[in-house]
Amino acid sequence: MGLITEHESKKLFSSYGLNVTREFVAKDRHEASAYAGRIGYPVVMKVISAEIVHKTDSGGVVLNIHNSADALKAYDLIMKNVSKSNPHAKIDGVIVEEQVQGHELIIGSKVDPQFGPVIMVGIGGIFVEVLKDVAFRVIPITEKDAGEMLHELKSFSVLEGVRGQPKANISKIKKAMVSVSRLVKDNPDIQELDINPLMVDSKRAVVADARIIVD
Template identity: 40%
Template sequence: MVMKQVDLAFSESGSDRTLAVEIIKAAREAERQTLGLESFGILKAYGIPVVQTAFAKTEEEAVKAAEEIGYPLVMKVVSLQISHKSDVGGIRLSLQNGDEVRAAYREMMGTIPEKRPDAVLEGIQLQQMLSGGKEIIIGMIRDPTFGPMLMFGLGGVYVEILKDVMFAIAPVNEKEAREMITGIKTYPLLAGARGAKPSDIDALVDAIIRVSKLVCDFPEIEEFEINPMMVLEEGKGAFAVDMRLTLKKK
């Protein structure tokens, strides 16, 4: 595979960082320490591609948003108290039309409170459903000695059971970001094992470098995770599907 020079041509001090500052400031003012998908704007500010997403508080809003995004869609419940959405039936895949959106919304709002009466359901999130691709995870935890420690690995069972991840101290350059990717044991799955088409490694390198810049710019971010990010075939990019960040306590 030909290695391309990754382009990080985005503003260092303009509206990009300003948008991220505003989102974090708003969270502080609302006394929210943990942010989820509502902070997607931070990724956009740093040029990290995100899957097309909309938030809805009502059934009618959900149907309207679905028509605007287009089908097929994924629906996810939005609640700070629910980390593992699938455990409570908080994820629906491959919704094909408005009727299916309505049915999924009603079922979530009807059954999840029975399973998690402690959870506040803020609404639902609709996302474009990407076809193909592989799930990866990019994370960061701020070590008291070494500072921001970046993590990269394949998502799902690979990170949960096999613990197949690589770490690096931020900031990282292109060479270091690429070594994080090629260093995992399951890298052949990304490179195109057994005749499969290779994944877009350059897009992952770019995403790691941008995350590195983000967490260095904002030392108040204690933990950060894009999980999953869907990486498509070579040349087609990688898109954040879900994210979570935790701010340091004041």
């Protein structure tokens, strides 16, 4: 089993038509600050390492970076944190990416022993394991299947906009799900896949974080 890093995973998703965050790979603190300014604030920074699966738990993610001074501090903090939490991990730099707002969803895939590759969709972010509001189908799926999966979610009404909350673009979510289904079908070496979160607003659905595990 091997982990494909977030940045490389996003390249693969992009090749299948999914929107991904605008981002750059920085090798030092000054590059990180320069790229942050090029993207435009606020930005997010994340450690890049094939040996660190859970970046947040390792202190390898900093959100809400609003200026160049914050960018320099964020880079230094990430390096300090991961050197403590994962002292032997090979670090390949940091991702500097746009900070995207919207509804947080998860799209995932795994190989079921009985059914083979399956796709999952649910409410994403840090609460996915707590809420367990997810739906599954065997791959491949159509947009009709994707729509049925979304309607199975207990929190689907949130995506439609409740109590003045913005609506999510359901069509973009369905297209993203079908693209993931096609990607997994075309690449049988993929054992696990997670997009968490897929950030969705009224106009677009963007892969903000992702990982792929291959055999």
